[in-house]
Amino acid sequence: MAEAGWYLYRLEARLNDGRLVTVVVAAANEEKAFQYAESHLERDLVFRSHVAELSLVEKKSLHPGVGYAVVTAEV
Amino acid sequence: MAFKYQWKWAEDPSKLNKVELLKLNRDGLDILDDIERLAAAGHEALTDDDLQLLKWAGIYAQRPKEDGFFMMRIRVPSGVLNSRQAREVARISREYGRSLVDVTTRQCFQLHWVRIENCPEIFKRLAEVALYTYEACGDCPRNIVGNPLAGIDPHELIDTRPIVEAVQNAIWMNREFSNLPRKYKISISANIYNAAHAEINDLAFTPATKMIDGEEVVGFHVWVGGGLSSKPHMARQLDMFVRPEEVVKVAVGVTRVFRDYGYREKRHRARLKFLVADWGVEKFQEVLEGYIGKFPGRGEDKIVGWNAGYFTGVHRQKQEGLYYVGLSVPVGRMSADELEGLAELADKYGNGSLRTCNTQNILITHVPENKVEALLAEPLLKRITPFPKTFSGHAVSCTGIEFCNLALTETKERMRKIVAYLDERIPLDVPIRLHINGCPNSCGQQQIADIGLQGALVKTPEGMKEAFDIAIGGKLGPGATFNTKLKGRVPAVYVPYVLEALIAFYRDERQEGEDFHAFVRRVGVDAFQAKLDEVLAETVSG
Numbered sequence: 001m002a003e004a005g006w007y008l009y010r011l012e013a014r015l016n017d018g019r020l021v022t023v024v025v026a027a028a029n030e031e032k033a034f035q036y037a038e039s040h041l042e043r044d045l046v047f048r049s050h051v052a053e054l055s056l057v058e059k060k061s062l063h064p065g066v067g068y069a070v071v072t073a074e075v
Numbered sequence: 076m077a078f079k080y081q082w083k084w085a086e087d088p089s090k091l092n093k094v095e096l097l098k099l100n101r102d103g104l105d106i107l108d109d110i111e112r113l114a115a116a117g118h119e120a121l122t123d124d125d126l127q128l129l130k131w132a133g134i135y136a137q138r139p140k141e142d143g144f145f146m147m148r149i150r151v152p153s154g155v156l157n158s159r160q161a162r163e164v165a166r167i168s169r170e171y172g173r174s175l176v177d178v179t180t181r182q183c184f185q186l187h188w189v190r191i192e193n194c195p196e197i198f199k200r201l202a203e204v205a206l207y208t209y210e211a212c213g214d215c216p217r218n219i220v221g222n223p224l225a226g227i228d229p230h231e232l233i234d235t236r237p238i239v240e241a242v243q244n245a246i247w248m249n250r251e252f253s254n255l256p257r258k259y260k261i262s263i264s265a266n267i268y269n270a271a272h273a274e275i276n277d278l279a280f281t282p283a284t285k286m287i288d289g290e291e292v293v294g295f296h297v298w299v300g301g302g303l304s305s306k307p308h309m310a311r312q313l314d315m316f317v318r319p320e321e322v323v324k325v326a327v328g329v330t331r332v333f334r335d336y337g338y339r340e341k342r343h344r345a346r347l348k349f350l351v352a353d354w355g356v357e358k359f360q361e362v363l364e365g366y367i368g369k370f371p372g373r374g375e376d377k378i379v380g381w382n383a384g385y386f387t388g389v390h391r392q393k394q395e396g397l398y399y400v401g402l403s404v405p406v407g408r409m410s411a412d413e414l415e416g417l418a419e420l421a422d423k424y425g426n427g428s429l430r431t432c433n434t435q436n437i438l439i440t441h442v443p444e445n446k447v448e449a450l451l452a453e454p455l456l457k458r459i460t461p462f463p464k465t466f467s468g469h470a471v472s473c474t475g476i477e478f479c480n481l482a483l484t485e486t487k488e489r490m491r492k493i494v495a496y497l498d499e500r501i502p503l504d505v506p507i508r509l510h511i512n513g514c515p516n517s518c519g520q521q522q523i524a525d526i527g528l529q530g531a532l533v534k535t536p537e538g539m540k541e542a543f544d545i546a547i548g549g550k551l552g553p554g555a556t557f558n559t560k561l562k563g564r565v566p567a568v569y570v571p572y573v574l575e576a577l578i579a580f581y582r583d584e585r586q587e588g589e590d591f592h593a594f595v596r597r598v599g600v601d602a603f604q605a606k607l608d609e610v611l612a613e614t615v616s617g
Contacts, residue, residue: 005140034534055542055564056532058515059481065092
């Protein structure tokens, strides 16, 4: 089911150690997207204090199949 | 629904994305038959499918979607326009679009604040002056970009207006081509300075000559698979020389290849550029020749440089005694009064002809020499000026968060302030082209800019703040390359100072006659990265 008015957001978290983490969340607006992304970061990965910068870089309308392909490392 | 079952891709719908399934049941052009009904029912009654297919009618839900306003895009093939048409666009904008008119990077007009209820009346009035919004959006052939100087250009091999018209007649509003895998962008120009940005189009024709039977024939080379968006590709040239009278045949053939072989499973891989990248140009040409037969091999390229689509100032036409006046429309936005005023000036000083440019600017043509001075003295030309300051005159901006649902940042007003600051602080004798985009998509064509700005949002203790990635060194024409992103997202408030420092670096270190792109190539991106790091350390942290 598509969620009317919802978006799939792509965020980038630059960590204090220089690593870049991509976070993808569905949310109704940018404010919520940041909140969800922070929750995911804290739950899955790092303490908030380890994040040097959190940026929202892209949004797409939410519907089945929408997504992002993200480069994680050179093969 | 005439073609519903004839398409090969309809045989296995399991491989089709949702939009493809919708298009099989209801061709995009079918929506034109429903406009009166949809207008009568009003915005609240529009379904998601209606909204999707209304793109074929040239309208797109504007931000926020639930408010019921639309952006309306009006096609202007090759940018060729007359004063009657310009006046009608201005009047429609005043009556239905809060007096706002944007010129786009594909030479179209865009209006905002349009309601579905008013569309039948608007479409009728546009048709009376031979202007159309149909297929200005959607998975179909978009407005054909061309040389805005076609027919008056001292630097064109031939007048491309009849060719653009013939291609438009062959593929536009044609149900054979109204269900393509994705948007489809064509560029046709015989200007030797690549005025129509060939490399970033799905299909492009550029000026060429070839000796055939001892005679030098003027014609075109063919490029396929270009496009920007979030994954930019440069178009690649086929080994093919095309006579002017055969351009339609080739354009139709390439469009058929795209229609029949283009990817329809994933929309983000549906543009022609992905097919060309996967196949390579040799295979693409082989398949194309299956549709249109063999053509002579390529001749001599006649593109000698890139004017980046800028024509500001007063210039001679190829017609003796006539001039065109290129006007800078700041970030492509003007009021309905201004557009109507330009139409009046075109009538008063020229022959009523105007041209829109892919740099969001506008031209008045056919001005006799003895009228040029009086035209330049017109009050309207104080803001829409033929002599803009360096940065103001070379700035391109997408629509941004003001109207676009996918934008993350404001763009037009920000760009206006940035260039005003730079013009004040760092006068330069050579142009540096700045483009700004509010997201990774590319309506503002940020990847071809000398300096491109791409918007993002950054979380700060004070809340969300706009910030921009900076990329340097983009160029089309000979040596075409997309710009390279620098590391370090710049808070929006600091962008003018950061740009000032990067441009001062160029101004102080350049060699004689070296433009910005050549300078970036010589000193390297790392030198700019070091400069950016230094400025960010001083400005943002300091």
